[in-house]
Structure formats: structure tokens, C-alpha cells
Amino acid sequence: MEFASVVFYGRLGEQALAxxxxxxxxxxxxxxxxxxxxxxxxxxxxxxxxxxIEATAxxxxxxxxxxxxxxxxxxxxxxxxxTQAASGDLRRDFDLDACRQEHLLALEAFLTDRRAHPERxxxxxxxxxxxxxxxxxxVLCGHLLFSYAPRAAGGLMAGAGLxxxxxxxxxAELCRVSRxxxxxxxxxxxxxxARRHPYATAxxxxxxxxxxxxxxxxxxxxxxxxxxxxxxxERCAPAA
Ligand SMILES: C[S@@+](CC[C@H](N)C(=O)[O-])C[C@H]1O[C@@H](n2cnc3c(N)ncnc32)[C@H](O)[C@@H]1O
Numbered sequence: 195m196e197f198a199s200v201v202f203y204g205r206l207g208e209q210a211l212a213x214x215x216x217x218x219x220x221x222x223x224x225x226x227x228x229x230x231x232x233x234x235x236x237x238x239x240x241x242x243x244x245x246x247i248e249a250t251a252x253x254x255x256x257x258x259x260x261x262x263x264x265x266x267x268x269x270x271x272x273x274x275x276x277t278q279a280a281s282g283d284l285r286r287d288f289d290l291d292a293c294r295q296e297h298l299l300a301l302e303a304f305l306t307d308r309r310a311h312p313e314r315x316x317x318x319x320x321x322x323x324x325x326x327x328x329x330x331x332x333v334l335c336g337h338l339l340f341s342y343a344p345r346a347a348g349g350l351m352a353g354a355g356l357x358x359x360x361x362x363x364x365x366a367e368l369c370r371v372s373r374x375x376x377x378x379x380x381x382x383x384x385x386x387x388a389r390r391h392p393y394a395t396a397x398x399x400x401x402x403x404x405x406x407x408x409x410x411x412x413x414x415x416x417x418x419x420x421x422x423x424x425x426x427x428e429r430c431a432p433a434a
Pocket of ligand 1: 200202203204205231232233234235236252253254255319320321335336337
């Protein structure tokens with residue numbers, strides 16, 4: 195499966211909770227400041243806000259006017275569905291029609307939440323975010339790092355894609371704005387028989403100073419088999 199650019203494609207908040215292993219932790223994070231970067235046209239922020247979490251979403255396309263944003267989401271959903279159906283990268287039993295309906299529900303919830311909380315949806319792009327150091331307790335990053343590496347490196351990009359140097363800068367920025375944790379998903383290659391992404395292995399071996407991390411299994415199913423881990427990073431406890 196290949197794309198010429200990053201698609202504006204979002205998931206249901208409940209699916210994102212599974213991606214990041216947050217489903218059983220909502221009470222733990224109640225009252226916390228959480229950043230979803232990139233938010234895309236997904237409903238994670240809406241679900242977090244409903245659980246009493248102070249959620250902020252970032253995406254460069256949030257700069258578009260609302261009508262254009264919705265048109266772009268629908269066009270990219272069509273493109274993604276067609277690309278997935280034609281690829282051999284998903285299990286045969288994966289239900290793409292159900293998947294499409296879930297994305298439409300996510301888009302609807304995103305548009306509703308964004309209308310209600312426009313200040314919580316910020317237009318910005320990695321590797322530079324408009325936030326002070328340690329602004330958030332938890333930073334979440336789904337389907338950007340690793341996914342949009344070049345195809346030859348296990349990502350989705352037909353051309354140059356986001357290279358390893360970009361990944362290093364982006365991860366340092368995600369860590370900079372987090373007080374406690376950064377979680378990324380997926381940290382695996384995007385193919386039928388997924389395996390740990392080589393960029394994820396490289397980043398984990400050289401994390402920004404003061405951070406430690408590990409691969410983390412996830413129950414989210416987007417049609418791949420094999421290793422479908424994410425990455426979970428934490429600030430190290432200060433030395434006694
Ligand atoms: C595939 S979507 C993922 C959305 C959501 N996190 C998820 O997991 O469903 C990728 C998103 O990354 C956004 N994006 C592209 N370049 C970006 C950048 N440099 N920094 C932050 N977001 C970016 C796109 O606009 C798109 O909405």
C-alpha cells in the first residue's frame with residue numbers, strides 16, 4: 195500500500211484508546227492535559243474530553259475552513275479505502291465496509307467536537323509545535339511517525355517520505371512538550387506480516403536525554419498480522 199502524501203484520515207476515539215492502551219486508564223488521566231498530535235479527522239479528543247481529560251489536538255490541516263476540511267476528509271477516506279482494497283497488505287477477513295462506516299462516525303464526532311471547542315484544535319506541524327516545554331502530561335501520536343516513512347523503510351510513502359532524521363526531530367519535539375509520557379502507534383511496518391519498524395528501533399536506542407521507553411503490544415486491529423506494537427516513552431524519575 196502506497197500514498198503520495200500523508201492522508202487526512204481519522205479513527206474513532208475508542209479505537210485510538212485501544213491503539214494507545216488507554217482504555218482502562220481514563221480515570222487515571224482525568225484532569226490531565228493530553229495532546230493528540232496529529233488529531234486528523236478523528237474523535238479521540240472528543241472521547242477524552244467526555245472522560246474529563248483536558249484534550250488538545252494538533253494537525254496542519256486544521257488551518258482549512260470547516261467545509262474544505264470535511265471535503266478533504268471524505269476525499270482522503272475514499273482514496274484510502276480504494277488503496278487498501280487494492281493492496282495485499284490487509285488480512286482477507288478484514289471488513290473494509292465496516293471500517294469505512296467507523297471512519298465516517300469518527301468524522302462526524304470530530305466535526306461536532308471541533309464546532310463546540312474550536313480553540314482545542316490547533317493548526318501546527320511537526321517537527322515544531324507551538325507549545326512550551328512540558329505543557330502536557332501525556333502526548334499521543336498515531337499514524338504519522340513510522341507510518342509515513344518511505345515504503346522501502348516499512349512505511350506508506352511512495353516517494354521520499356518522512357526520513358529518519360525527520361523522525362528524530364519529531365520525537366524530540368513530542369518529548370519536549372510532555373511532562374510525563376509519550377505514546378506512539380503504530381511502531382510497526384505497514385504490511386500484511388508486520389514487524390517492528392526499523393525507525394522505531396533506531397529511535398528507541400537513542401531517546402532524548404531523560405527519557406526511557408519500550409515497545410508495547412496493542413489490541414487495536416487494522417487488518418495486519420504479526421507484530422503490531424506501539425511505543426511507550428516515559429520521563430525517567432529524577433535522580434535522588
Ligand atoms: C493518517 S492521519 C492520523 C490521524 C490520527 N492520529 C489517527 O491515528 O487516526 C495523519 C495525519 O497527520 C497529519 N500531518 C501531516 N503532516 C504532519 C506534520 N508534519 N505534523 C503533524 N501532523 C501532520 C495529516 O494532516 C493527517 O491528519
